[in-house]
Amino acid sequence: DLAILCAATVIGVTIRGVSPLARAEEAEWPYVAQLGAAAQEHARAAGVTFEHVTRSGxxxxxxxxxxxxxxxxxxxLGATGLEHPWSTTIGGTAGSVASEAPCSLLLVRSPHALLHVDDIMARAVSSVTMDAPLAEVVELLLRRNVKALPVLDARRHVVGIITGGDLLERADMGLRLSIKQELDADALGERLRALARSPKSARDVMTRHVHTVEGSADLATVIRLMAARRVKRAPVVDQHKELAGIVSRADVLRAIAALPEPSEAAEHELSTAGRTVADAATIEVPVLPAEAPAEEVLERVLGSPLRRVVVTTSTGTVLGLITDRDVLARSSPETRPWILRMLMGKGPRPGEGHAADRTGALTAADLMAPSLVTVRPEDSLAHAIRLMMQHQVKRLVVVDEDGRFRGLVDRREILRLLAGE
Known part of the structure; x- marks a missing residue:
């Protein structure tokens, strides 16, 4: 628009890097070429003279x-400092250009470049001391419905963090926290009483090498931290290193999903440019037909690291998803204690004893959660992020154009792509 007003020529610049990483960057050239072609076509349609220049260095x-x-x-120049799913901007280079600019400079910042951790973090964060009894830790996690508790010393400095994984690994929990939320009052009370008899405290089960982030850090910093360290959440500290909040993957993705995006016309022009779901490494999980008996479902769920299976038709079309929590939620009062023992590894495995008698005539179709959120490989990463936040799910089911299962994509993989890995 500025070029139209001034009858000016627009010069688009593409830089071929000379660093040791330049060869790795060659994978991005189809995107760069398509972006340049789209810009030239956009300028031509507007009646603006457009020249494209390529330089090395x-x-x-x-x-x-x-x-x-x-x-x-x-x-x-654009300045983002982050590889945004629909970004076409340069990032940190802008600051270096500005330091010795040979002419006037218009620096354009995307909204997320202005976001900082303290803009998106949860401030009402629960925490415990190192001496907190194990039962108190679990009760607090369940009562507050949180996934992690920072552990503080007397100066409110973060010395550790406790997650559900820590409890499974070092506290003999037996069940994930989300499974415990499906227990009735009697069963939950029994588990808490067992934990109360444990001599362990927070210091015995916490992760000691905890990664913290300052509230003043920008969004790009926390994305890189989460991707590089593979952490789901990080305690936020202030300038005195005291706990100020906590930030999670969901907080980051929610902030990105809320950012302004290109107009529909522009998104259509660049529909195949940038990151797509196909760029993500999908997770494989067991697949079962809808008529599979409940005993087989339990066996496959227990054998899956993610504790879930996908249900399909005989032709491979995805119908639903079954998790260990679904199995427990849909079990009868008579079978629930047996399923709980099995999920804790303390009961007979499916195929042993009288499992079929206990599960009756139930099938995968009876146990599955039919409300499925799916994406296709060609969908944009931005679209996948918005779906995750809209439906409040951690994973999306990837299907092809015929609805056949191709894998799962999760928050960790999306953060990895956002970090530019």
Whole structure:
């Protein structure tokens, strides 16, 4: 629009890197080429003269040289510091260009470049001391319906964190926290009384090497931390290193999903550019037909690291998903104690004893959760993020154009792509 008003020529600049990473960056060239072609077509339709220049070298220096050689009146640069799923901006290079710009500079910042951790974190965070009894830790996690508890010393400095995984590994919990939420009052009370007899405290079960982030850190920093360290959440500390909040993967993705996105026309023009679900590494889980007996479902659920199976028709079309929590929620009062013991590894495995008698004539179709959230490989990463947040799910089922199962994609993989890995 500015070029139209000024009858100016627009020069688009593509930089071929010279760093050791340049070869790895070659995978992005189809995207770069398509972006350049789309920009040229957009300019042509608007009646603006557009020239495309390719240079080799260090990005900031090469951009300044192009502007100097062309006698440019204005440079327009984006500054994000983050690989955004629908971003076409440069990132940290903008600051280097600005330091020695040969002409006026218009610096465009996407909204997420202005977001910081303290804009998106949860401030009402529960915590415990190192001496907190194990039963108190579990009761607090369940009562507050939280997934993690920072552990603090006397100065409110974070010295550890306790998650459901820590409890399974070091506290003999037997069941995931989400499963415990399906227990009735008597069963839950029994489990808490057993934990109360344990001599262990928070210091015995916590993860000691906890990764914290400062509230002043930008969104890109916490994304890189979560991707590199494979953590689901991080305690947030203030300038005095005291606990100020906690930030999770869901908080990050919710913030990104709320960002403005391109117009429908622009998104259509670049529909195959940028990251898609196909870029994500999908997770394989067992697949069962709808008529599979409940005994087989239990066996496959217990054998899956994710404790879930996908249910399909005879032709492979996805119908639903079954988790260990679904099995427990849909079990009868008579079979529930037996299923609980089995989920804790303390009962006979399916196929042993009289499992078929206990589960009766139930099938996978009876046990599955039919409300499925699916994506296709060609869907944009931005679309996948919005679906996750809209439906409040951790994983999406990937299906092909015929509805056949192709895998699961989860929050961790999406964070990895956002971090540019």
């Amino acid at each position: 260090h990005a900031a220096q090469a951009i300044r040289e192009v502007a100097r050689d062309a006698g440019a009146d204005l440079m327009v």
